[in-house]
Amino acid sequence: MTDREKEARIVRRAEASGCKAIFLTADSPVLGVRYNEWRNGFQPPPGLGYPMIEKTSDQIQQESHDDGFSSFNSDSHSWAREIPWLRSITKMEIWIKGVLTSEDVETAIEYGCDGVIISNHGGRQLDETPATIDVLPACAKAARGRIRIHIDGGIRSGTDIFKALALGAECCWVGRPMLWGLAIAAI
Numbered sequence: 001m002t003d004r005e006k007e008a009r010i011v012r013r014a015e016a017s018g019c020k021a022i023f024l025t026a027d028s029p030v031l032g033v034r035y036n037e038w039r040n041g042f043q044p045p046p047g048l049g050y051p052m053i054e055k056t057s058d059q060i061q062q063e064s065h066d067d068g069f070s071s072f073n074s075d076s077h078s079w080a081r082e083i084p085w086l087r088s089i090t091k092m093e094i095w096i097k098g099v100l101t102s103e104d105v106e107t108a109i110e111y112g113c114d115g116v117i118i119s120n121h122g123g124r125q126l127d128e129t130p131a132t133i134d135v136l137p138a139c140a141k142a143a144r145g146r147i148r149i150h151i152d153g154g155i156r157s158g159t160d161i162f163k164a165l166a167l168g169a170e171c172c173w174v175g176r177p178m179l180w181g182l183a184i185a186a187i
């Protein structure tokens, strides 16, 4: 985040709430070009705030989705600056979310991270990224058991989970299917 004190407050609140780990999103230094959101003028509905990043509904309504993102998100990600700083302010585990290469698995190990989430942000951040299931074997091979590996992106059935476990993941995460379920229940 651009505001480190705010970031530290989030970390402290998470720790005080009993969270065991931070998933640090590393794949979105800037927001991807999201034509569908531009076309549809995407905005969260009134009344919905983002308490975690300390934004009220009124603040959110006054800015575009893209401007809202760039108003708090730092676009200068750096392993050397972020990871030791996070380590110095929390005892929670630190996981890097958004890893797609064996080189980044190595770097995460070098910086003493506890785990990586093989993720391409559900394919919604940057066009032409590889499918996570395709890069998983190389990432697991590089890890050689030295760092934990989770995966997300396109996990839609039990067989997807079995494939991911067989290719070296310890666990799968699911994004949109949960949201679709909630949306259907809201109709």
Ligand SMILES: Cc1cc2nc3c(=O)[nH]c(=O)nc-3n(C[C@H](O)[C@H](O)[C@H](O)COP(=O)(O)O)c2cc1C
Residues within 6 Å of the ligand: 025, 097, 119, 120, 121, 122, 123, 152, 153, 154, 155, 173, 174, 175, 176, 177
């Ligand atoms: C509406 C929406 C918002 C998301 N916001 C974030 C976010 O703020 N940070 C993040 O790391 N990933 C975010 N993601 C990506 C998810 O964490 C996850 O990587 C992705 O949805 C997994 O793919 P799947 O939806 O195919 O299961 C978001 C995904 C969706 C659908």
